[in-house]
Amino acid sequence: MVNLLAPGPVPVLKEISEAQTREMITHRSEEFSVLYKDLVMRLRKYFNAHEAYVITGSGALGLETLVLNLLTKEDKVVCFPNGEFGDHQATTVGVYANAIVHRGEDGKGWNLERVKSQIDQSNARAIAIVYNETSMGVKNQIKDICKYAKSKGMLTIVDGISAWPGTEFDMKEYHVDAFVTGSQKGIAAPPGMALIGLSQEAVEVFSKRTTIPSYYCDLRRHKKRFEKDCQTPNTPAVSLFWALQKAFDVLDQKGGVSGAVKRHHEASEHTRSRLAKMGFEMIAEKGFESNTVTGFVAKSEEQAKTIKSRLSKEFGIKIVGARGKFEKTGLRIAHMGNFELKNIDAALDAIEKIIK
Ligand SMILES: Cc1ncc(COP(=O)(O)O)c(C=O)c1O
Numbered sequence: 001m002v003n004l005l006a007p008g009p010v011p012v013l014k015e016i017s018e019a020q021t022r023e024m025i026t027h028r029s030e031e032f033s034v035l036y037k038d039l040v041m042r043l044r045k046y047f048n049a050h051e052a053y054v055i056t057g058s059g060a061l062g063l064e065t066l067v068l069n070l071l072t073k074e075d076k077v078v079c080f081p082n083g084e085f086g087d088h089q090a091t092t093v094g095v096y097a098n099a100i101v102h103r104g105e106d107g108k109g110w111n112l113e114r115v116k117s118q119i120d121q122s123n124a125r126a127i128a129i130v131y132n133e134t135s136m137g138v139k140n141q142i143k144d145i146c147k148y149a150k151s152k153g154m155l156t157i158v159d160g161i162s163a164w165p166g167t168e169f170d171m172k173e174y175h176v177d178a179f180v181t182g183s184q185k186g187i188a189a190p191p192g193m194a195l196i197g198l199s200q201e202a203v204e205v206f207s208k209r210t211t212i213p214s215y216y217c218d219l220r221r222h223k224k225r226f227e228k229d230c231q232t233p234n235t236p237a238v239s240l241f242w243a244l245q246k247a248f249d250v251l252d253q254k255g256g257v258s259g260a261v262k263r264h265h266e267a268s269e270h271t272r273s274r275l276a277k278m279g280f281e282m283i284a285e286k287g288f289e290s291n292t293v294t295g296f297v298a299k300s301e302e303q304a305k306t307i308k309s310r311l312s313k314e315f316g317i318k319i320v321g322a323r324g325k326f327e328k329t330g331l332r333i334a335h336m337g338n339f340e341l342k343n344i345d346a347a348l349d350a351i352e353k354i355i356k
Helices: 014-021 030-047 059-070 084-096 112-122 142-151 200-208 219-229 238-253 256-277 301-315 341-355
Strands: 051-056 076-079 098-101 126-130 155-159 178-182 193-198 293-297 330-334
Touching (some): 014 238, 030 051, 030 193, 030 238, 051 059, 051 219, 051 238, 059 084, 059 155, 059 178, 059 193, 076 084, 076 112, 084 126, 142 155, 155 200, 193 238, 200 219, 238 256, 256 293, 256 341, 301 330, 330 341
Parallel strands (some): 076 098, 076 126, 126 155, 155 178
Antiparallel strands (some): 051 193, 178 193
16 A cells, blocks of 8 residues: 555545445435535534535635635735745636735745735735645744734635644634635545635625626525525535545544644654754745645755655655755655554655665
């Protein structure tokens, strides 16, 4: 079996995988309503969200759903990308609204001090930011940033696709209006579902709109159908929803969201400390290190290639390269989902052997 340490899709536990093989049911049944209601109510609790929905589609569809329901071409939206996924977020915003983009440096994180003047000068309706920039392993300080943006009357839209549940988060405490995560990341279900959370203000914004530039992603339809009978407006990926329910059970058994944050945080510290002892530099600036994925820099492009290919061929361990400025020399080890520390250590032991 491959020891998959890529930042999503992550390995799926057998019990979660097997939950998909239940006998098919119609999504217009009482049984489906019970399943979907359970998912939605648990998500509301996990995120501390006013409303939550599961959208059949990948994380990017969830992000697009948030953007197109909350913003229009008249809205200025200040975006702070600092990596590939931030760039994608800014592009998505640009499709539906007026994106003002402040590109950060690869590997450097955003904190309030670094975004404050751009927020002040923007006169924007909203801010869009990525919580965990997966392409580098950088965690942005969204709590302070969103709190400040909110104090200026802005809507706050956060891509938490690779952050949750391994990174501390609470929608109300973090002043976040719209949040998305992907099923293939920290919750460690199969790919194909976007989990979204909304504040009361966000719900009021899309509920008041007369036109929304999508049919499938129109949250007014999702809300209406959920309020009618706890179902989805279109046919959902029913089998995946069973898997997600099992993944939530596993999360609860392992100490809930706070348990996940602790596990991920400890694994990230452990990974960084072992890599640093081997002489590697981390990609993430100090104080902005991701809980779920560690990016580090090899001594040369050749060494990066050798580590990646020998890990795969000789040890059956799959890691991926970093992106952007670190595309050639950067490597990433994910400690995301229901990982076991011994698998992370196996990769670190193997890297130690390879570089000797
Ligand atoms: C931070 C972030 N945003 C967006 C995406 C895109 O998600 P998906 O591939 O599920 O559409 C990813 C995927 O890795 C991601 O890590």
